[in-house]
Amino acid sequence: MKTMLKLSFLLMVVSLAFTSCKKDEKTIKIDGSSTVFPITEAVAEEFRSEMSNVRVTIGISGTGGGFKKFGRGETDISDASRPIKQKEIDICKENSISYVDLTVAFDGLAVIVNPENTWVDYFTVEELKKIWEPAAEGKIVKWNQIRPEWPDQELQLFGPGVASGTFDYFTEAVVGESGSSRGDFTASEDDNVLVQGVATSKYGLGFFGLAYYEENANKLKLVAVDGGEGPVKPSIETVSNGTYSPLSRPLFIYLNSKAAKREEVKKFVSFYLKNAPKLSKEVGYVPLPAEEYAVQTKKFEDFLKSL
Amino acid sequence: MSRIIKINRLKNSGFQVLGIIGTLIGLVLLAIFIGDILMDGLTRIDWDFITSLPSRFPEKSGIFTAMMGSIWILLMTAIISFPIGIGAGIYLEEYATKSRLSKILEINISNLAGVPSIIYGLLGLEVFVRILHFGSSLLSGSLTLALLILPIIIVATRESIKAVPQSIRDASYALGASKWQTIQHQVIPASFGGIMTGVILALSRAVGEAAPLIVVGALAYVPFAPKTPMDDFSVMPIQIFNWISRPQHGFIENAAAAIIILLIITFGMNAIAIYLRSRWQKRISW
Structure with a gap:
């Protein structure tokens, strides 16, 4: 016991002594x-x-x-x-x-749907907000609730996990408050899971980093987003010249x-x-x-x- | 009469079932969690993973700098908090008179134990990093964590000292021992197992903390293992947090592998605590 106390005091002194010698x-x-x-x-x-x-x-x-x-x-x-x-x-x-x-x-963030999805031409930011805001939870569950001419089919949502920066950024740009979103969607930290999810469900909708779309472009359909100045599809060009807004920074x-x-x-x-x-x-x-x-x-x- | 007995028996077995369910929930959740982590991360652990520096390629990335940082933090936090915590516990239990002041001290120590860890981080940032100019160093980090776990150590020390029977002290005094001699030769040895258990459990908590260290300025990418207490550092929980927030699947595997290593460290420390307690209890021969 005694030796242990002494030892710990000694170690403390030694460690403090180190603090004086700072290398450049x-x-x-x-x-x-x-x-x-x-x-x-x-x-x-x-x-x-x-x-x-x-x-x-x-x-x-x-x-x-x-x-x-x-x-x-x-x-x-x-x-x-x-x-x-x-x-x-x-x-x-x-x-x-x-x-x-x-x-x-x-x-840049890509909003994507299944390749068999023939009805979606673009989303306005307002529509994206309507889909993803917290109030939509349990209420906006069918495609025709977004636009009446769209099919009367279940909307299957995929998005990054709440701990990711992508999620914060999307919710801030679309809903207006970082981290504020509905909770009833399939969430995964692994964007490849989201890619798989949207690629295999006809009525799927998801968002993730643009790079993941580019790697899986044959399995997915990229959707243009209208931020107020007409629908724009994200690409290296539109992201880097700022016309793909607000989902690029x-x-x-x-x-x-x-x-x-x-x-x-x-x-x-x-x-x-x-x-x-x-x-x-x-x-x-x-x-x-x-x-x-x-x-x-x-x-x-x-x-x-x-x- | 027999109805009352029946009802009581029913209540008795009912409570027993509740207790078993309560115990099982914790154990089953732990088993599921550990099983999941093992499945994700076990294949990722090899010597390279332990000795490699962080990298943007998950398969080339390793835990080395974060693990060394955690070990440094652990040792330094132990060295700082051990004498202070035990000293405070002994003072409060053996020397302090039951005055209003000691009551206030007692309440505040219990309150401190409940303060969120991020608050300690802010305190450490202001006091150690800025006022004392220790920088975002291992020293600042471990002083902050030492503050964080001091209340736990003090409470554990006091509880173990309380468990030493008064008759032992009386006997020691009766043989002419002074107060310090009594504490040194009777009270501390008798309570040491309990104290060590408290210290090690507190350290297990410290080794899992990320939030206060991020505030103090611990880093996420450090391409070297710390050599002195004034070096910058990263720790395993920060590395895990960083990896989990990356989208690539390889980083998730890395995170699981790092969690396994962190769990091994924590379980190892708990094992030491149990061993120390049983060893010390055997040595008490009164």
Whole structure:
């Protein structure tokens, strides 16, 4: 007993003694959106072979949580799935932090039905809301309740699990409140299950990341969405030029100007922009058009010159 | 007369059935959960999975950095919370007079045990990360978790000390022992099994926490195992949470595999708790 107490005190002293010796290894600190995380993780993973002596760490505090740390100068780069808000800009100014925002990819959602579905030409956002809002639970159960000319058949709904960012994003864009949805649909965290579900039920309807549609295009029918300016089908083009709205959004990284002066950070960000087209696609997002990456690279280089 | 007996017997067996159902619900759910996890994840566990760094390819991804982070967190949290928690328990039970102050302390400790873990995360972020400038380090993380589990350790310590018969203390005093000698040679050894059980169960809770550590600034992608208490870190629950929210099926398998490893750690710790308790109980020879 005595020795155990002594031992634990000793260990405590030793561990505290460690705290005084901090090494100056090259570290790039990134935090922010869990939606952007897979892209940044992929870039960091590839960057390991480029500069193995640089440690890149990535957190998932969420876009807001990430900006809080960014505004205090605690992180070098912030992942964001929305532009910075005025309140967050003010905090950055207060702490005299300047930054540049770079768009790295697009996140697009596909609304899909079975290939045998001949009646659906497009959905308006209002119709999607009518189907998915919490009030629809147990009430909107047939296709003809959405539009009277559609068949008097059961509506079979498929969607991502409530824990996923895709679910949050869809509900926010369509219902108006993140996470607010009916509960009586087939939910799966595995988008391939949703693909199977819609592909095998004639009266099925589902939504998931655009990349999953592209991989299974022969089994599914993509539906255009009318966000107020006519029906638009999602494609790499319409997602990246913003006409497929509201179910697409740009993803950003924000770079602190002080960090941008460091050689390893410069290298990392230019590596990021160079590899984002390939890597964002690999993890399931829509890359920007090639000329847009050129614009972002130019923006980044101009920012470096202005420092 | 016989009717009353019959009714009482019926009530008796009725309650017994209720008790068995209650026990079974927990056990069956646990069995279903573990079976499901084993089916999803067992095939994924191999040496590579344990020694690999995180990756965007689920099949190349591993648990190494998160597991090392969890082990560091576990050890440091134990080292910090063990002396403080047991010290506080001994003070409250053996030294504190039954005054209003000690009553307030007691109530507050019980209240602390019920505070949601995310609140401790916010406290840790403000105090350890920002005011004390420990950064988002292992030290901040384990200090936060130590705070989180202190109430549990204190309560467990007090309960075990309470279970030591007063006659033992009286006998010790009668032989001329001082208060500390009595505590050191009689009370602590007699209650140590119970205290250790409390400590280890509390640590099992700490090792499963993700929320307070995310708030403190634990990361989701760390390409190195921590070397000092000031290093950035990730832990297994955060890695599991991250994998589960990914759409690719391979990551779900990874998450299940990581859950199995986390369960092994937790069950292992509970086994140690049981072993320690039985060993200490054998050593008590009065």
